[in-house]
Amino acid sequence: MSSSSSSSSSISSSRSSSSSSSSSSRYSHKKQQKRKNKKKEDQDAGHFEYQIGMKIKAGQFVITRFLGDGTFGRVLEVKTCNNTCNNYYAMKCIRAVERYIESAKIETKILWYIQDKDKSGAFNIVRLFTSFERYDNYFMVFERLGKSLYDIIKQNNFIGFPMKYVQSFAKQIIISVAFLHQNQLTHTDLKPENILTTNCEYKLVPFKGKQIWVPEREILKIIDFGGATFDYEYHSTVINTRQYRAPEVIMGYPKWNENSDIWCIACVLLELYTGELYFQNKDDLEHIAMIEKAIGPMNYRHFKNSKYKTSFNYDQKYFDQHRSYFKWNSVAPSDSAIERVKKLKTFEELIPAKHAxxxxxxxxxxxxxxxxxxxxxxxxxxxxxxxxxxD
Structure with a gap:
């Protein structure tokens, strides 16, 4: 009887536990779904509601088509309502979110400053024509440009460009960003997504046994000055998209400068050549290990003044007893991270000798x-x- 009672009690307990677990799981799932829905609502909140053919800015522009959505808002193609000429523009519609609008206003000021310094537009920076507020949204009307270099790389299945195009693109990017540096500005987010072609016409050329798309005209423009920083301004500790981030930024040095852009450009050029990100890292320590593999060791002094100095026993954690090398294998988060670092090719392995x-x-x-x-x-x-x- 006692055994039977115990068994019955055990079954009852098991059922109760199972029921409780199931209920908890359903509750947890509902909670997660609610969070997802709220996140989506948050992401959608404040977008400018529009219709094709709608006129805006006292009838100055008419909306012709949708171009894309982003975190900041959406981009619409508009044209002037002037009967004598139909000029097309890209209108950036900033969401009615205070931080995005403040950022857009800062970007507007920076672009007016740049255009004052480069009245002829010789330095290939995107041209802003006007900006205005309507209800709770903020609008920036830019020249209409073509695809980004990333879009073209993606369309070509990540094969990269022939070297003559890499050379042409590199020269333009360097001249444009040198102009920014000359005017005490660091872009802080240089990547193929923020480098656009100037027209919408493309042609096929043979490359690596395939046909790939290249711009009909090779002229580029730099865009996205939302994070651009003057030398004298406060410097955020986190800048750049991760894979293009310079070592001093990874380390959290408080006073990076325009030289961080130079690192970004080099990463962009490697991507234009290969079609793929060079540093395909998932976190800072993996990035450091990849930098060591590609360029050479980062010594103790690089860590001594970095954000990692606050780690408990960081000397022993990141370095051997003589402080002579970074212990990547000891701090790597996973075997797959170690494998990614091992697979990284040096420049000489990646680029043939004819392109020395x-x-x-x-x-x-x-x-x-x-x-x-x-x-x-x-x-x-x-x-x-x-x-x-x-080639």
């Missing part, structure tokens, strides 16, 4: 010490830009 000048250009930009990176005003005279490429 390109390797040299990259090496002069990807220096761990920011002060050792060659300034852009000097890089533009590098021998790489004198070479004639057929």
């Amino acid at each position: 000048l390109f390797i040299d250009l990259i090496r002069k930009m990807l220096c761990i010490d920011p002060e050792e990176r060659m300034p852009l005003r000097k890089l533009i005279h590098h021998q790489f830009f004198q070479q004639v490429f057929q």
